[in-house]
Amino acid sequence: MSTPTTVVGIDLGGTTIKAGLVSSDGRILYQTKLPSRAAEGPSAVIQQIAAAVRNVADNGGTPTIRSVGIGSPGVVDDNGVVKAPPNLMGWDEIPLAAELSHHFPGYRIVVENDANVAAIAESRFGAGKVHPNFLFIIWGTGVGGGIILDGKIFRGPTGGAGEVGHISIDYNGPDCNCGNRGCVEAYIGQRYLSQRTAERLRAHPESSLLGLVGGDFAKIEPMYIAQAAAGGDRFCREMLVEAGMLLGVAIAAVMDTIDLRISIVGGGVSGAGDLVLRAAEESARSRVLKPLRPDIRVIQAELGNSAGLLGAAGLVL
C-alpha cells in the first residue's frame, strides 16, 4: 500500500472539533470547525467527529480519503480507547477508533493523545524536523508533554508517557489539582501563574500591568504579563524569568532521566516569547548533568494552533 497523499486530521477539543485535509508535506488544503457538543455525552461527540470527516471529504476535493488521524484529550491506549479525558463529560473509557470504524468501514483510523499529537506535528513539520529526539511541552492552562525518540512518539507501556507537568519541583510546594504537591503545572500553568502574579502585583504599584488590565486583578493573564514585559516592565519580566526558571527545573529532570537535550515548547504561554524560553534554557542547562550541558536547547514550537490538525494527520501519513 503506498502512502496516501492526503488524509483527514481531527483535533478534538472540549468545545470545538477542528478538521482538515492535510497533504503529506504538511499543507492544510481545507479546514473546518464544528462544536464538540461535549455536554451531550460521548455519542453526540462521535456523531460530530463523523460529520466533520464527511464535511472534509465532501469539500476537500479529494474523493479517495481512507485515513483519519485524531488527537484527543486523555490517555489513549494502543487500540484507540480514550480514557478519562479531562474536558469531555462521561468519557470514562470510550473505544473511539472502533466507534468511528462503524461510520467509516475500511478506513484506517488512528487516535492519539493531543499532547503527543502536537509533538508529532512539530517532529514532522515544525521545530522538531531536525531533531530526532526531543521533549515537547505544551504550556497553556496546564503543562503537558510528549516525548519524541528517534523521530517517533514514545508512548510508554500503556500510552500515558510524557506527563511532565506533574513533575514535582518542590515536594512541599503548593497543592496541584492532580493530588501531588509542587507540580511544575501548579507554578506555571496559566491560571496559577496569573494568580501568583496578581498576588505579588500588590507590592508593585509601579508595574504597568495594572493599567493593562484596567485595574482588574481578575483579568491578569500571561498575554498581558508578556505585553508589559515586552514594554520593559521590570516586575513582569521577573515573573516570566521565574516561570521559565521553574519550567527549566522540570525539563532538567526529564533530560537526565531520558538522556535528551532538546525541548520544544508550544501552547499559549510559550508565546510570551524569548525571555521566558531563554530563562528555561539557562535553568535547565545549569541543572542537568555535565555531559548534557553543551547541547541543552529550549526552542519555541513553530506550528501554533495548527499543531493539533497537522499532528493528527501525521498519525496516518
Added chain:
Amino acid sequence: MSTPTTVVGIDLGGTTIKAGLVSSDGRILYQTKLPSRAAEGPSAVIQQIAAAVRNVADNGGTPTIRSVGIGSPGVVDDNGVVKAPPNLMGWDEIPLAAELSHHFPGYRIVVENDANVAAIAESRFGAGKVHPNFLFIIWGTGVGGGIILDGKIFRGPTGGAGEVGHISIDYNGPDCNCGNRGCVEAYIGQRYLSQRTAERLRAHPESSLLGLVGGDFAKIEPMYIAQAAAGGDRFCREMLVEAGMLLGVAIAAVMDTIDLRISIVGGGVSGAGDLVLRAAEESARSRVLKPLRPDIRVIQAELGNSAGLLGAAGLVL
C-alpha cells in the same frame, strides 16, 4: 549462532574487579576478584580486566568462552566507549570494548553502564523477572537508575538514560555535587542521609543510635540507622520514613514521565528494609497521576552484590 551456555561477566568498580562464569539460567559457576589498580590509569585497569577474564577461562572449566559482558561506571556509548566514570582516574573517554578486543580477538565483548547492568540482572534473574517494564534504582553512596522497557534496557539516545538520582525534588534545596540543587541524591545518598541524621540526632538524646555508634557522630551510617529503627527507635524510624518519602517524590516524577508502575530498589541503603520501601511506595502512589495509582509498587531488589556480575553476563547471554 546458538546462544552460548556460559559467558564471562565482569563487574568493574573503583577498587575491585569481580569476574565470574555465568550460565544462561543465571547461576554463577565460578567467581574471582582482582584489584582494579585504578590509580595507575586506564591501561593498568584494562590489563587487570584481561587477567580476570583469563582467570575465569582457565579456572571455570569451560574452554569455549567467547562472550564477555562488562558493567562499568560512567556513561557508556553504543560502541562500548566509557565516558567520565566517577571513580576511575584519567578515564575521560576510553574505548573499553575495542581495547579488550585486542586481548581477545574474535570474542563478543559488550560494555554497559553499571546501574543499567544491575537493572538487566534484576530483569533477567531477579525481582524484575515478572515485570517487563520497571525503574531500577540503586541506592547507596549515590542514587543511580536504569530503565527496563519491554524486558530490555532503555539507554536513551546516547546511552545516558536513567540518572534519576539527580531529579530535583526542591528547586531551592541543598546543593548537589552534580551542580543542581535539591537532587534526591543530595537528600538520601548514603553520606547525605548520614549527615542529616547526625545533625538532627543532637535534638534526640533519647535515640538508641548514639549508643550504636559508640557516641561517634562520624560513624553514623544507614546500617546503624536501620539497626536502631528495627529495634523500635522512633527517631531512626522517622529518618528512614522521611528518606523513603523523598525517594517516592522522584519515583513519581519518573512514573508520570515514562508511564511506569514498578520500581525495584537495590543497593546498600535499600537493605534498611521494608519500612523505607513502604514509605517510598506510599509517597509515590499518593503523588502519581490517578490512573497509575492502583498499580504503583516499590519492590526490593533480589540479587544484592551479585547483580553486577549477573547483569554483565546478561549483556551477552
